[in-house]
Amino acid sequence: MLAVILVGSLLLGRLLSSFFLSGGNLSNVLLDITEISLMALPMTFIIVTGEIDLSVASVLGASSALMGVLWHAGLPMPAAIALVIAGGALAGFANGWIIVRLELPSLAVTIGTLALFRGLAYVLLGDRAVADFPASYTAFGMNTLGSTFVPLPFTIVIACAVLFGVALHATPFGRSLYAIGANASAARFSGIDDRRIKLWLFVLSGVMSAIAGIVFTLRFTSARGDNGEGFELAVIAAVLFGGVSIFGGRGSLYGVLLSLLIVGVLRNALTLVDVSSETLTIVTGALLLSSVLIPNLVALWRARKDRLRAVASRSATG
Numbered sequence: 123m124l125a126v127i128l129v130g131s132l133l134l135g136r137l138l139s140s141f142f143l144s145g146g147n148l149s150n151v152l153l154d155i156t157e158i159s160l161m162a163l164p165m166t167f168i169i170v171t172g173e174i175d176l177s178v179a180s181v182l183g184a185s186s187a188l189m190g191v192l193w194h195a196g197l198p199m200p201a202a203i204a205l206v207i208a209g210g211a212l213a214g215f216a217n218g219w220i221i222v223r224l225e226l227p228s229l230a231v232t233i234g235t236l237a238l239f240r241g242l243a244y245v246l247l248g249d250r251a252v253a254d255f256p257a258s259y260t261a262f263g264m265n266t267l268g269s270t271f272v273p274l275p276f277t278i279v280i281a282c283a284v285l286f287g288v289a290l291h292a293t294p295f296g297r298s299l300y301a302i303g304a305n306a307s308a309a310r311f312s313g314i315d316d317r318r319i320k321l322w323l324f325v326l327s328g329v330m331s332a333i334a335g336i337v338f339t340l341r342f343t344s345a346r347g348d349n350g351e352g353f354e355l356a357v358i359a360a361v362l363f364g365g366v367s368i369f370g371g372r373g374s375l376y377g378v379l380l381s382l383l384i385v386g387v388l389r390n391a392l393t394l395v396d397v398s399s400e401t402l403t404i405v406t407g408a409l410l411l412s413s414v415l416i417p418n419l420v421a422l423w424r425a426r427k428d429r430l431r432a433v434a435s436r437s438a439t440g
Contacts, residue, residue, distance in 0.1 A: 124364065124380040131384050135391035142391060145271035152276045153341065155386035157182065157334040157350065159279045159379075161357045163286045164327040166378050168228075169361055170290070171302045171320060172370025173221070176232040178331045178357055180239035181213045182350035185335030187243040190252030190345025199259055207332045213239060214328020218321035236354065243347035252345040263341035275337045282330070287375045295319075303370025352403070359410035360385050385409065 135142040161178040168175050185206045192202035217235055221228045265274050272280075290296040301309040302316045309316055339345045364381030366373025389402050 124377055124384065128380055128384050128387065131387040131391070135387055135394070138391050139394040142394060147390065147394070149266055149271040149273050151383075151386045151390045152271075153273045154390060155382050156273065156275045156279055156341070157338045158353060158356050158360060158385075159276075159382050160282065160330050160334040160337065161327070161353065162360050162378055162382060163279075163282055163375070164323065164330045165357050165361050166286070166364075166366055166373065166375055167290065167299055168320075168323050168327060169303075169358075169366050169368065170299045170370060170373055171316070171323065172306065173228040173320060173323075174232065174358070174368075175217065175228065175324060175327050176354050176358075177213070177217060177235040177239055178327060178334075179350045179353035180236045180243070181210055181328055181331035182335040182338060182353060183347055184213065184239045184243040184246070185210050185332040186339045186345045186349040187246040187347045189336060189339050191246050193255060193345070194252050199256060203336055206336055207329055210328040210330075210332020210335070211325050212328070214325040214331075215321070217328070218324030221324065222317045222321045240347070240351075243349075247345065247347045249347070253343055255340065255343055255345075260340050260343045263337060263339075263343070275341060278333070278337065283375070283379060290375050300371055303367075303372070305371075355403075355410065356385060356406055359406050363409045363412070 132143070139147075141147055161182070165175060165178065188209055189202055189206045192205055193199065197205070213235070217228075217232055220226055220231050262274050266272060267274055267277055290299065298309065298314045298319060301312065301314055302319065306316050335350065338349055342349075360381045361373075361378050362368055363384070364373065364378035366378060385406070388405060392402060392405065
């Protein structure tokens with residue numbers, strides 16, 4: 123179904139603009155979903171276990187601000203990047219430790235850290251912007267892979283998608299994530315350390331969000347405290363629309379990747395015909411709402427159908 127929707131979205135984009143299927147625009151589509159994809163990969167793991175991380179976009183913004191501060195202070199770029207990734211891991215560890223050790227709901231905790239990390243981003247840079255990054259690094263954020271239309275930053279997404287896909291669908295670790303999401307107590311009795319796994323998943327989410335912040339900063343050649351604001355909605359919408367259950371235990375990374383492409387294609391097509399950013403937000407919200415409502419409506423319809431069939435069977439035998 124998602125593949126059909128993706129094809130339909132591509133056709134819609136072509137109808138709306140003759141420029142849509144050009145190599146340059148397809149490169150823009152992939153660029154626009156690069157950071158969202160990097161954050162959606164670990165988010166898939168987290169939601170499969172029945173948890174959620176709403177702070178990813180704030181970690182992106184704080185990472186971007188930290189990168190600007192470190193570069194402005196005179197640190198070499200490799201050292202600044204390493205410290206930014208370490209900062210992302212620390213932010214993810216803080217989320218995971220509070221959730222696991224204090225046994226608090228991830229929704230409430232990450233709403234709090236969403237505001238906390240965004241506030242730290244503004245503390246680091248205020249309303250200033252750092253934009254004098256080395257050309258050799260900013261070129262990575264804008265160039266494509268050889269003569270193809272694939273942006274260089276998107277190659278990170280491709281490599282990570284392969285690793286995350288293998289981990290989720292072809293390893294005991296991936297099966298343990300589904301087990302935790304389906305029934306955490308049963309998983310614990312079967313020998314799975316769900317608390318430790320969840321802690322490291324949040325650390326992974328922080329690291330990937332920090333990498334997304336680095337890519338975003340290099341792509342726009344600007345470190346700002348408000349970078350990535352509102353991205354958490356697009357990340358969660360892509361994961362849920364891709365078929366991952368908000369209740370945990372179900373979903374696939376393949377669906378999430380298709381969903382990311384759908385979201386990117388729709389947003390790009392609407393942008394080409396000068397649709398406002400507010401309308402794009404409405405579209406994202408509609409996708410998020412439908413991804414939650416449709417599976418539940420289908421489940422209710424199937425349950426009702428099964429009940430009617432059972433009643434009919436009892437009537438026939440009676």
